[in-house]
Amino acid sequence: MPFIEPSVVRSRSGRSFLLRELDLTDDATAASVHAVGRRAYAVEADLIGFSEIPTLRETLQELRAQPLRWAGALTDDGQLAAFVAWQQPASDDDVDVHRVCVDPPWFREGLASKLFAHLLTAWTPSADVLVSTGADNLPAVALYERLGFSRVGTSHPAPGLRMADFRLKRSP
Numbered sequence: 001m002p003f004i005e006p007s008v009v010r011s012r013s014g015r016s017f018l019l020r021e022l023d024l025t026d027d028a029t030a031a032s033v034h035a036v037g038r039r040a041y042a043v044e045a046d047l048i049g050f051s052e053i054p055t056l057r058e059t060l061q062e063l064r065a066q067p068l069r070w071a072g073a074l075t076d077d078g079q080l081a082a083f084v085a086w087q088q089p090a091s092d093d094d095v096d097v098h099r100v101c102v103d104p105p106w107f108r109e110g111l112a113s114k115l116f117a118h119l120l121t122a123w124t125p126s127a128d129v130l131v132s133t134g135a136d137n138l139p140a141v142a143l144y145e146r147l148g149f150s151r152v153g154t155s156h157p158a159p160g161l162r163m164a165d166f167r168l169k170r171s172p
Helices: 027-048 060-064 111-123 138-146
Strands: 007-010 016-021 069-074 080-087 095-102 129-134 150-158 161-168
Touching: 007 111, 016 111, 027 060, 027 080, 027 095, 027 129, 027 138, 069 111, 080 111, 095 111, 111 138, 129 138, 138 150, 138 161
Parallel strands: 095 129
Antiparallel strands: 007 016, 016 069, 069 080, 080 095, 129 161, 150 161
């Protein structure tokens, strides 16, 4: 699997962030991803009125066992502010984005947009992209629509949970 080239981006407030691949075999990196994910999913749980999001109960070991690629936005002092995780496609398969998390102190800085822009252009430039979010997570729904995703359905994976499913069609 090819290495992801790091890139520096600016947030809405003008602060610099390093976008780079994350290595979850590193204990400190994995712990940071786990902590940021828990804080971000706790906010989503409040937004969608569903406190049983599986990632909120996920252990660090379970997180590390996921067959995903990870990329993050890091502050100039190395603090993880946001990350995206996706399943790398085999040949022409769809890219399945499993997680998009921004640490709550970094909300509204455009970091999810920056991570997605790099995912779509530099890291997975040609495959169609799938992503889901809680249907009542209006900030995430707006992000995906702004990025050109089309809503392709609504699923109900658990009682009381509605998920909005999105696809970005890029192949002919």
